[in-house]
Amino acid sequence: MQKPALSLFNSLTRRHEAFEPVHPGEARVYSCGPTVYNYPHIGNMRAYVFADILGRTLSYKGYRLTHVINITDVGHLTDDADAGEDKLEKAAAAKAQSIWEIARHYTEAYWQDVRSLNIRQPAHWSVATDYIEEMIAFADEIAERHCYEIDSGLYFDVSTVADYGRLARAATGEGEGRIEQVEGKRHAADFAIWRKTPPGEMRQMEWDSPWGRGAPGWHLECSVMSGKLLGFPFDIHTGGIDHREIHHPNEIAQNQAFCGCGSLAEPVNSGARIWMHNNFLVERTGKMSKSSGEFLRLQLLIDRGYHPLAYRMMCLQAHYRSELEFSWSGLGAALTRLKRLVIAAERLHDLESTEEIPSKLLPLIEKFDAAISDDLNTPVALTVLEEILAMKKVAPEGKRAAVELVDSVLGLDLMSIIRRNLRLRPVSTIMSEEEIEAVLTRRDAARAAKDFAKSDALREQLAAKGVEVMDGDQLRWDWVLAE
Ligand SMILES: Nc1ncnc2c1ncn2[C@@H]1O[C@H](COP(=O)(O)OP(=O)(O)OP(=O)(O)O)[C@@H](O)[C@H]1O
Numbered sequence: 001m002q003k004p005a006l007s008l009f010n011s012l013t014r015r016h017e018a019f020e021p022v023h024p025g026e027a028r029v030y031s032c033g034p035t036v037y038n039y040p041h042i043g044n045m046r047a048y049v050f051a052d053i054l055g056r057t058l059s060y061k062g063y064r065l066t067h068v069i070n071i072t073d074v075g076h077l078t079d080d081a082d083a084g085e086d087k088l089e090k091a092a093a094a095k096a097q098s099i100w101e102i103a104r105h106y107t108e109a110y111w112q113d114v115r116s117l118n119i120r121q122p123a124h125w126s127v128a129t130d131y132i133e134e135m136i137a138f139a140d141e142i143a144e145r146h147c148y149e150i151d152s153g154l155y156f157d158v159s160t161v162a163d164y165g166r167l168a169r170a171a172t173g174e175g176e177g178r179i180e181q182v183e184g185k186r187h188a189a190d191f192a193i194w195r196k197t198p199p200g201e202m203r204q205m206e207w208d209s210p211w212g213r214g215a216p217g218w219h220l221e222c223s224v225m226s227g228k229l230l231g232f233p234f235d236i237h238t239g240g241i242d243h244r245e246i247h248h249p250n251e252i253a254q255n256q257a258f259c260g261c262g263s264l265a266e267p268v269n270s271g272a273r274i275w276m277h278n279n280f281l282v283e284r285t286g287k288m289s290k291s292s293g294e295f296l297r298l299q300l301l302i303d304r305g306y307h308p309l310a311y312r313m314m315c316l317q318a319h320y321r322s323e324l325e326f327s328w329s330g331l332g333a334a335l336t337r338l339k340r341l342v343i344a345a346e347r348l349h350d351l352e353s354t355e356e357i358p359s360k361l362l363p364l365i366e367k368f369d370a371a372i373s374d375d376l377n378t379p380v381a382l383t384v385l386e387e388i389l390a391m392k393k394v395a396p397e398g399k400r401a402a403v404e405l406v407d408s409v410l411g412l413d414l415m416s417i418i419r420r421n422l423r424l425r426p427v428s429t430i431m432s433e434e435e436i437e438a439v440l441t442r443r444d445a446a447r448a449a450k451d452f453a454k455s456d457a458l459r460e461q462l463a464a465k466g467v468e469v470m471d472g473d474q475l476r477w478d479w480v481l482a483e
Pocket residue numbers: 032033034035036041042043044045046047239240241242243278279280281282287288289290291292
């Protein structure tokens with residue numbers, strides 16, 4: 001079977017492009033990772049579900065994948081422009097804790113969510129503070145031609161690279177006010193690549209550099225870690241759509257400077273060939289954001305009885321470039337859909353897959369391949385998975401082979417989880433599983449004695465406590481989840 005070429009939407013050209021690896025047979029991907037000053041919200045995790053689908057698709061297509069996700073533990077300011085405080089310094093001050101403890105705690109919390117969402121481990125988790133020396137060396141290399149020093153630090157002069165900001169397609173001219181002014185900057189869009197610790201201020205994280213004691217800029221970190229671990233140019237750089245506006249244009253400017261493509265006459269090396277951005281998860285009130293106080297964590301979904309893979313399912317039901325609105329009812333619908341898939345797939349668990357996909361299923365595999373090759377169209381890919389599971393008169397071993405193949409990309413863990421695993425106890429519930437089973441045993445006895453009034457009363461009693469009795473279902477009962 002001839003696999004269709006993988007077509008991906010490149011934010012840089014605003015076009016779909018056939019994926020052609022820089023190194024034959026390989027795919028090298030860098031994803032901007034979390035800033036570990038707080039728990040990730042489920043919007044942040046959408047970015048990693050997307051990056052995971054991309055990575056799985058590249059593996060499915062036969063490329064040897066090297067995926068890097070960084071952990072930002074220094075340098076990300078509360079404002080994407082060069083104003084504001086370091087997010088981690090601020091969190092550490094507020095909690096009177098060491099910044100290293102804060103970073104460790106929230107990195108662990110993020111990894112927990114990564115595991116819960118069945119996101120594959122990348123080849124490297126690169127931690128920003130492990131690369132300070134390399135950052136200083138990178139900055140030193142480009143400083144003379146592209147940077148200038150002012151009181152607050154070393155700044156990148158965006159006029160020294162060709163076509164600055166083309167990724168954002170935003171007005172970047174002086175005085176247009178896209179970026180806040182910092183005293184002494186030459187152009188509004190110039191940004192700090194090294195920030196000096198202001199006199200009299202104490203920072204927990206600071207290092208010596210040719211530009212004084214201080215800390216690296218956030219944009220510098222990603223340029224350095226991606227270049228170091230993947231080599232310029234690498235294949236694909238990912239992030240949330242907010243990064244298309246400032247963070248990634250600044251990374252690109254640095255990469256151009258570093259690769260010696262600093263003049264208008266030279267060809268541009270943006271560091272990565274393809275830049276991809278996932279759209280936001282939003283709430284009715286707007287973009288989900290940590291900065292706005294209250295926010296939804298994956299753990300809250302779990303506490304309310306929603307299995308984390310229901311959230312993965314919810315993400316897959318939307319194309320990554322579409323905005324996705326979160327609602328509890330939407331999550332409930334995704335969970336129901338997942339339950340159906342799991343029930344259908346569970347029947348295949350004890351079988352050995354055939355080596356070849358049965359010919360009857362090949363058209364569906366082709367349909368799946370076409371969908372996922374079309375800029376990762378997961379909504380269509382999901383419907384194909386359902387068609388495969390619903391297919392009649394196919395040897396179950398062959399069906400299993402097809403489901404395994406498709407799920408290697410979608411990552412719903414269908415060959416491991418069973419329906420029972422999806423029944424999570426909401427923390428708010430007052431009944432224990434044993435109590436429920438005890439009531440059901442009494443109800444069975446009532447039914448056996450044809451005392452249907454009693455049997456109905458017991459069912460009502462459970463319903464009043466948020467438990468649904470499911471006659472004829474192997475699982476017998478389930479929680480009714482709050483929406
Ligand atoms: N609502 C959202 N939906 C999808 N992706 C998002 C959303 N908010 C942030 N992201 C992405 O999540 C990833 C991690 O972001 P990061 O940890 O830096 O969060 P942040 O920008 O500090 O948080 P926030 O913007 O929520 O205050 C980035 O790729 C970012 O673009």
